[in-house]
Amino acid sequence: MNLAYVTRRLATLLLTVFFVILITFFAFRIIPGNPALAILGTEATPEQIQALEAKLGTDLPLGVQFVHWLEGAVTFDFGESLRYSEPVLDLIAGRLPVTFSLALLALAITVLTAVPLGIAAARRRGKALDLLVSGLTQIGLAIPSFWSGIVLVLVFGVLLRWFSVSHYVPFAENPWLSLRSLVLPAVALAIPQIAIVVRYLRTTMLEQLHLDYVRTARSKGLKPSAVYYKHALKNALIPVVTVVGINFGEILAGSLVIEQVFTLPGLGRLLITAIGNRDYPLVQGLVLLIASIVVAVNFIVDLSYAWLNPKIRLR
């Protein structure tokens, strides 16, 4: 992979991260009125307000505050939560594994379901199966994941009682039970993503099937399955890598909501609780971290895309 391409992408990445730092800083400085007053309420004494301002650092000049925030962001020091009186980083580190295992499970379900479905739809283009798949993907795209989550709870938790709903078990404690507690939310998160990947893969497969090398492979007498899986799929998967990468960001954002449905103790619940408590340092740290993870994943995806498809580097 050529260096100029990597450097250019890296510059964009750093610019975006800086932008994220800028947004998270200024967003919490334009709170109407005084942030300390907003947290404490109108009955607070001037001394209380002063003490909180000193703790938040909002009594310092704006430039100094920004340098502090920048320093903190680079060293992962986001200050202390107002509610829990613990460093924001520790709180995040405790919840990160929950959200991450949920996102990874959802991603695995997405890929394992979407790839066979996408190929099947492309192979039987225009036939009943293709129409069925394209109808289902339209519905899959339209269903809000938190509603499919609720319906899954209704069916498998309340009606059939197959899954213990809203009881999270850490992976290290009991991998089997942990997986069981994550399966329903992961499926709910995966449904719209499966729809996106199936539609995308179907299109890229159909594009590949028109190309000369596929005709050559067919005319030299290869079995259809070899043509599809060994030749066309390899090339059709390249753009899909990008989509899956983008999916990871969407799954992460989606898990913020789905964790509420299943009362999973992850980043999403921490964020929503922090917003409710007006715990600004915690909200700020969480937003910065989640956005940075998404940006970093997109960067890795861009690089892998360029690695898989040399043509892209010329652009």
Next chain:
Amino acid sequence: MNSRKNVTLWLGIGIVSALLLLMAVSLFYVPYGANEMNIAHRLQAPGRAHWFGTDNFGRDILSRIMEGTQTAFAVGFFSVCIGAAGGFAVGSAAGYLGKWTDELLMRAVDALMAFPGILLALIFVTIFKASLPQTVIAIGVIFIPGFARVIRGGFLQYKEADFVKAARGLGAGHGTVIFRHIVPHVLSSVIVTASLCFSTAILAEAALSYLGLGVQPPDPSWGRMLNESQSYMNKAPWFALAPGLFITATVLGFNLLGDGIRDLRDRRA
């Protein structure tokens, strides 16, 4: 192939018009008041008196769903307007002026695009109190980068076209060139984007309201109804069905509409 594409468009038009009709009806008539409580009839299963059942306050779910169409369409319409207006300002400036303006604006757009939309909306409602107008603005801002890209692309494609050069040669000013010659060509892409953003807006509003950070009571919202339904899952499982079905149907309708219009345009081109 052609007939199938038309199916997409017509299905979309059908679903969206049905919902628009329901909204129009709800302006003049709902079976019960959307906020009319009747504790004696709380959590009733769907039946002849209450087609979708009643909620934990004995309010008629159908009436609340009907009034919820107003919220959903208002959020969709106004947030798409904000996104399109902001996107037009940024995209047309970048595409028409080019050079460093383009570079600067597009880098900012890239950065905003990389920022997960729901996070941006969550920050917004944290800073300003959660309410209907706040939700509309928060969601509208998320759409600006997407519209900006589409509009910039159109401007780049058409600003050097022969008919634009001809118009300039005849002495047309920038305003005339932009609004009379370029904008009409960009419009179809903008309509497609608007339709797809409309469905995203409805999903986002539902998610925010579900989290309790969007539309506030007593304004009826489908997302908020789902939130309320969760406490009564064992006693009243039907409570969660109608709001979810209506969100899905609305999103499906606008997605199909957007896809259908895009296919129609691509075939003409």
